[in-house]
Amino acid sequence: MIAGVIILVWRSPWRQGLGYLGLLAPLCLHALTEFPFYISLVHWVLFVGLLYLLDRRLGDSRCIPCSATLLPGVFGWLLPLLVIPFMLTTLQAAYLVTRYEKGGGKEPYLLTEVINPVGWAERFTYDSMLLRLKSGEVTGNHEDLRAYYLWAQKFVLHRPRMAVYYNMVLALQHLGDERQAKRLLAYSRWLFMDDPMFDRLLRSGAQPVFDQLKLEHWQLPCGAKFPFSRMECEVTQLGLMFVRDEFNLNEKDSWMRRENL
Incomplete structure (x- = not known):
């Protein structure tokens, strides 16, 4: 991803390239020293949005025809069916673990109600x-x-x-x-x-x-x-x-x- 961004900036007009580089560099440097994407959804959405704009305006897009329709359709249904329950149970685990810790450990039954502790293992x-x-x-x-x-x-x-x-x-x-x-x-x-x-x-x-x-x-x-x-x-x-x-x-x-x- 970093190599792709550098290539796009290098091939683009220098004013536009420096502008996008100036927007992305602080987030990249921040990610090297702390955890901005871990603690802030805004940072992550902004970073992904900037990458999308950079690729949309400066990158080359091509359409590749695909004759297979069964496999993409299966994955299109299967991935949400797997990811959504995992994310919801992870949010449930985060809520219960945080509530248990904020309560000073006085409600141990909260830990037994965790369905999926993988994300907060x-x-x-x-x-x-x-x-x-x-x-x-x-x-x-x-x-x-x-x-x-x-x-x-x-x-x-x-x-x-x-x-x-x-x-x-x-x-x-x-x-x-x-x-x-x-x-x-x-x-x-x-x-x-x-x-x-x-x-x-x-x-x-x-x-x-x-x-x-x-x-x-x-x-x-x-x-x-x-x-x-x-x-x-x-x-x-x-x-x-x-x-x-x-x-x-x-x-x-x-x-x-x-x-x-």
Whole structure:
């Protein structure tokens, strides 16, 4: 698509080409740094509309005759029949998950009403596992606590979030594995530069489960706000050895990349 736009601009009169390029460039540059099309329908419609005008006015159009009529007709009916229910159930999942999160997790039945969690799989899974951790914390169900811990081990390989490490330590404490909990706590404090959040786990008594989705304005020691500009840290050789030894992970799986603030 980018190559096609460049070719059209190159072949067009320079005034028109520069005009369309000036309209499209800000949206393209914005898409490289943030998610304008993900959070704004207006941006997406405007971008597609500009592409259409560019192709309509500066591109070449040709009509290709097609003798086959059955296949296009089948796809013309089949695609809407598949796409429309998927999109509607995705909207339903978005509504229920958002309502559950805004309600502070006090209405767990909302998650059971989700029909199609595929479009919101990450947040749905996160909320479900967090709910399972809370249930295990209250009831003492070791199966729920162990299930959260095993899920979190895989989650932090790609998204090393502070709240998830906190909850992993909490799960180990409730499981009675104090040795492993202390070692993971020490590693978490090292990974997140002795963040004061982990001081709560050093105190006696049960601590509440931390929900990452409510930590958007958690102030870090360096002044950044969690979790959007926070680290996805490259583990040093010492930390890498710790992860492999303690969690039985291989070197490839335990590697994390750094994103500087």
